[in-house]
Amino acid sequence: MTWRRTRRRLGRLLLALLLVVIFLYATLPFIWAIATSLRTGAALFDPSPFAALPTLDNYRSALGGRTFLRSIANSVAVAGSVVLLSLLIGLTAGYALGRTSFRGRRLLLATILAVSMFPQVAVLSGMFELIRVLGLYDNLLALTLSYMIFTLPFTVWVLATFMRNLPIELEEAAMVDGATTMVVLTRIFLPLLAPALVTTGLISFIAAWNEFLFALTFTLTDEKRTVPVAIALMTGSSAFELPWGQIMAASVIVTVPLVALVLVFQRRIAAGLVAGAVKG
Amino acid sequence: MSAQGVDVEGVSFGYGATRVLEDVSLSIRKGEFFAFLGPSGSGKTTLLRLIAGFGTPDRGRILIGGRDMTRTPPWSRNVGLVFQNYALWPHMTVAQNVAFGLERRRVPRAERDRRVRAALDMVGLAHLIDRRPAQLSGGQQQRVAIARTLAIEPEVLLLDEPLSNLDAALRAGVRQELVELQRRLGLTTILVTHDQEEANAAADRMAVLDGGRVLQMGTPTELYDRPANRFVASFLGTANLIDGTVEGGVFRAGGITLALREPATPGRATLALRPQAIRLHRDASGGALAARVLRTEFLGGHVRYTLELQEGQQLTTEEVHLRGRDPLAPGGGVQLEIDPQQVSIL
Incomplete structure (x- = not known):
């Protein structure tokens, strides 16, 4: 006992x-x-978890830097446009792949999935050529375009699965009531898909916000850098100084919005992930 | 020649090699309550969906109000469709659900509100206007779905098994309301059902479908009294089907000899015998045929017997139950008489 x-x-x-x-x-x-x-100078190398004298100097100098605010704006613009475009294309493609049947539908879905399995490095050089040809080098549009390589397959898959699970009668009832396909999509499906849209949108946003390799390769000037690259390229007053405090302050600044977003949408994310996963 | 309600002219339809409808033609008059009756897989729902505009027939035409709508998309047909599972939009209130079709038709705001209220009044749910579908019972949801289709003032009302998700107690009530509403509005209505009682009670005329074909069309009593073939005879109520021969106006099969009241072509024939065409006599002298009781089922208002004739044929019959008249015990003998007025030759 x-x-x-x-x-x-x-x-x-x-x-x-x-x-x-x-x-x-x-x-x-x-x-x-x-x-x-929160530390500067020699205190940076003090292993104790709490600083003797917390200071906001690092935040001040990070935000006061020439291009850091610009980088944040760039990241917001790129991640925001990636999310909007992914959801727009994902929604319409999801409708086609989830709600209609046509020859080659399964093959197309499998191809989309296969595309998302390529490692970024594998497409880097080809993507670089493409962007040069399109004249988008050192342009934020290059990032928007290339990020959709990894956000779109996921978005299309989740939204197609989600839409397939909505009862067909909801769509047909709207059609006999006078709604065309586009109206069904915007007035019936869009509101019902809100959890899935929030989930896929947020995951796309985070992926675009964090992306480093494409951002480093496809931009050249400080004015076009996104946050991860900007932080990585931060230098001190001399080539021999690595401004740890500033780098950490910048990292915290760019993480906070993500944490806030996830906290706000937490419930919907869980609903969206589960709902998308039930049926394949 | 168009009946100005709904005309289906020689419609065939299939998915790949599977034939669903085969040369179906029927005319539904304006203001008529018509039913498609058939077992599952008979093509009745497919036919309804073609009329609604979901799919295009491989051959044939569909006319609504005399106009060819064969290739018109569902959103331009002005038909109302009520689904078995209601299909209310969960993210909208009752009012928004009902108003949706009016918005699509660009009905002005004030007029829209009035018609939403009028439609909900018709189904007696005006007080639930701000609820969401999830807050309603099944019967209420179905009524909202009906109000939603009535609000657009459709040319044809299509009902796809609208009562089968309701429990039995509710079903008869909603059915009566539906019929009253239809009569009052004079709305051309098509009901799809597998339940013959539902079709009999609601419809002015009906078509029995099986295997993608219309087997027979007519009023419920015509179809019940004079079924055209075995399938219709046994699908509409209980029927004993007895194979035999007709010769000189007399039907013969085993021990049964029956002088027919109506002319019948000589040769092999099937006799359709409704339970109520058989009269039982408990005293040995009254009947013409001797039989043995195989099975007795007491059903409250009446008793159902399975009888066996001396030649081995089995018949099902029913007798009204009265106090003081005990059901016949299985194994016992009984005399029976067939009313020639009540039989049909197939």
């Missing part, structure tokens, strides 16, 4: 311990970044 109770207590203790480990593993880098961003 007592042995069993002890065992149960021990189990609970281990579970609590495991949770603490997972929590620390997930949040420690972020906590570390925040802690570092």
